[in-house]
Amino acid sequence: MAGDRMSWARLLKWSLSYIDGARPSRAISEEERRWLAEAAGRHMAEDVVSRLREIALLMSTPLSVLEAQGITPDDIEDLLAELHVHVESIDIANDLHSVGGLVPVIRYLRNSNARIRAKAADVVTTVVQNNPTSQQLVMEASGFEPLVSNFTSDPDLTARIKALGALSSLIRNNKPGVAAFRLANGYAGLRDALNSESARFQRKALSLTHYLLSENHSDCSVFAQLGFPRLMMHLVSSNDSGVREAALGGLLELARDTALGNRTLLADQDRLQRLLWGRIQSIRMMAPDDLDAAREERQLVDSLWVACYHQPSMLQREGLLVLPGEESFEQPPDVAGRFFEPLRQGSLRRAAPDERSDTGNGTGGGIMLLLGPAPGNSQGN
DSSP, X not given: OHHHHHHHHHHHHHHHTTGGGOOOSSOOOHHXXXXXXXXXXXXXXXXXXXXXXXXXXXXXXXXXXXXXXXXXXXHHHHHHXXXXXXXXXXXXXXXXXXXXXXXXXXXXXXXXXXXXXXXXXXXXXXXXXXXXXXXXXXXXXXXXXXXXXXXXXXXXXXHHHHHHHHHHHHHTTOHHHHHHHHHTTHHHHHHHHHTSSOHHHHHHHHHHHHHHHHHOGGGHHHHHHTTHHHXXXXXXXXXXXXXHHHHHHHHHHHHTOTTTHHHHTGGGHHHHHHHHHHHHHHHHTOOHHHHHHTHHHHHHHHHHHHHXXXXXXXXXXXXXXXXXXXXXXXXXXXXXXXXXXXXXXXXXXXXXXXXXXXXXXXOOTTGGGGSSOOTTOOOOO
């Protein structure tokens, strides 16, 4: 400690020598530069953890006490927003539980204020994103249950969407989380989200659906029983391009499951063919700028056509699949995987490898739990 104080004193003297443009008495050494950077980093980390403890203490205080001190719901939102920034660091996210802040955040998922519920879900999303340690801590702290409840039955649409985002981050690359989602009728909740009128809700639900299908093809039969192919076909005609692309990606994942494709998608062959033909005609009529922007949709439509009908689509034959200046490819690329890759990986600092589960026969014992309505089901707002 004495050595640290002496070094700080020398560095302070050196830095003060720059004041008013004065020439420093000597140049700082490379060793001192490294020490200063490390010391500054430690100091900042200590400050953040100290602030984390303060926030945890405030959030642990009963709401009645906070209200008596003049703390408003807006103040609590601001507190959660600050916490959300801090937990962007995976190390700080893992410290949240040790300083007593994780359980209060989970408690706020049940708050009577919808904005606070939504903001708490934002914090959980970031804490668990590609973070197995925090995923396990949230599961052990019973954070899964209020998230499922908010996702399936919260009266506020934004709170439902935020809860779905948190669940999506919580169960990715987390087999116990996926199993809990199945048992909680989460697949039926996804079906209800696809039936909502919110394009944002639909996109998030389709993203998680695609992940679940790609990770475990044995679930394809479950999704088929719940009517997902029909819903996805409906969403292929959405006015929202993101919804269209996500729905096409989900159908492509189902079509690639050789055990299921002919039994589900091709059972509705006429309807699917009409839908794809309609998208092809719309693409053919696009202006050049719109055609360039629809690159993902063009490739998804063609890949799905090839998967279902075993021949190139008209887009290939007319040269609309790969436009001049775009890279060519010998076989249709995994555009569905590329479309969902940013959502799957989260932020780059937490990128995790994609591990596919072995396929099964789709006759697991958990299927019957998924056939009823979602718990506390309410219609999308």
